[in-house]
Amino acid sequence: MRTIDWDEDLDCIVMVDQTKLPAEYVPYHATTISDLVESIQRLRVRGAPALGAAGAYGVALAARRVEADDLADFREQFAAEADRVATARPTAVNLERGVEEMLGVASRADTIEEIRTQTLVAAKDLADRDVERNKRIGANGASLLEQGQTVMTHCNAGALATVDWGTALGVIYSADEAGKTVDVIANETRPLNQGSRITTVELMERDVDVTLIPDNASGRCMQEGRVDAVIVGADRVVLSGGPNDEGAVFNKIGTYKQAVLANRHDIPFIVAAPRSTIDEHRTVEEIEIEERDPDELREIYGSPNAPADVPVYNPAFDPTPMHLVDHLVTEHGVFEPPFDERTVLQA
């Protein structure tokens, strides 16, 4: 099943309940806007592209749940429900964008029935476009892999962060589809363990051979020759600033260490991300790195892991200088260094 989808039989939203991972891989049905808002807030659904679809499907769900005697009343209640979805989490711009795109569709419809029909059609289209874009990223990236290789990945840039297919993991699925079976080594990805909790689950679900390692063992795996390529996603790519004005890939903390080790061992380091991830307006120095809650280190799953008052430094991302990136894969192609802004953005 897709990370988030429309259930035709039950006429509601259905999603993989990511709060249940890794113990259970089960669907959750959001039949009301309250269900959906709670699901977004509790991270049943997470990942920017998946949240865009949640916003779009949310508007379609609102159109079907609002009851009103006339169009003006309907539009008023409908707008209020859509706003609840858009503001369920404050920082995910994709969520708001998904809602806005559907409100535009609704504003061009003439009847309640047209709003109901057309928002659902458009939400499905938005979700389909996410998958298509990821499949283009995947197909482009798959050209870099060969049958029987083992690929290391960090964090989860997979189907469960998007509507389906994913970006970094999409490359692996596309390679598989092209007849090239690839094994995966998944880094645990402390402190939030997206590698052990999410990446392993989705790879096993798709019958991809995966081996989980502690982040500390990735260098040892490279020493032993177990790794043919490293593939990661990206939260933001900038093509200027930093040492030598070369730009950087901002991605989950620890990505930089993987890139340095891959470089030392002559292992290709591949970044797979949609073109929308490339920020053409900022430089490395202008990107603020989110510092997260110390309790992510002090406790694990509610058990004490350190003294309750120990000082903690817990940055969520790190910048990997572009010269450590061997291939940058977007839906428009595969790019190699030097990453000229004009070439990468206008492909």
Added chain:
Amino acid sequence: MRTIDWDEDLDCIVMVDQTKLPAEYVPYHATTISDLVESIQRLRVRGAPALGAAGAYGVALAARRVEADDLADFREQFAAEADRVATARPTAVNLERGVEEMLGVASRADTIEEIRTQTLVAAKDLADRDVERNKRIGANGASLLEQGQTVMTHCNAGALATVDWGTALGVIYSADEAGKTVDVIANETRPLNQGSRITTVELMERDVDVTLIPDNASGRCMQEGRVDAVIVGADRVVLSGGPNDEGAVFNKIGTYKQAVLANRHDIPFIVAAPRSTIDEHRTVEEIEIEERDPDELREIYGSPNAPADVPVYNPAFDPTPMHLVDHLVTEHGVFEPPFDERTVLQA
């Protein structure tokens, strides 16, 4: 308090109960041989040098607890009790050596009272020698540090792995004693979290400023210029074999990644360990790296962290090639590359 010591008032062994860390830093009194055996098996006391002292104090405790009418009866019961201590854990050679050294002392005594007195004196002496050796390592290593520096460490090569003072952390304590205050960044050290559970506790106990980070953030800390030196201990050092026949430091998994990153950022990488850690009889290829239980990754503190059936690769150690080691510190001095076996061993 020392990691393990003799309680004069209660006439028994007292140790820091490491099974209670990080929640509580509390003593445990082993008043019988059964208490001690259970403590070793449950890892209330761990770390090779600390286990050596546990063996020695165990023999002294046995001498005080055994009751017999004559010397022959005494010696028989005493030997059986000592054997229970020596075999409490099968792999720690230090434990057995500590017991054997005390049995030698006992064999040279002429009365029950002499055995009781002399084994306790000798056990205290063995413990004192461990601390003295660590202080020599510390003083030698402290010459490499300067006031106000920040040192990163991995795992726990501290007081709690020895009778007191530690090796890598001993360097920090010795610097402090010499009037050079040093701050510490402690890597969490997955999968067994010795950094977050043990290193933080002992540093805070000694008023050393410590900041806990996820292993993934060590590269980011170096990028930001937060790290002046990296200091680690060693499980085994070999000076031949491996690429370029240069030898390697075998230490906790992830040490190799720290060394590669330190090298990239021109940060001194220091290994502090007793000379007995240097294995002059083997080469890199002859050292087997222990692979540990997959459940160390699949669960954390009893909570699921990954699918219960996910394949796991969990090596406990990795080899760091000697050219990445800037300084090797033993109780006999500070050595720099190339690490000539004759120089290092005969200093």
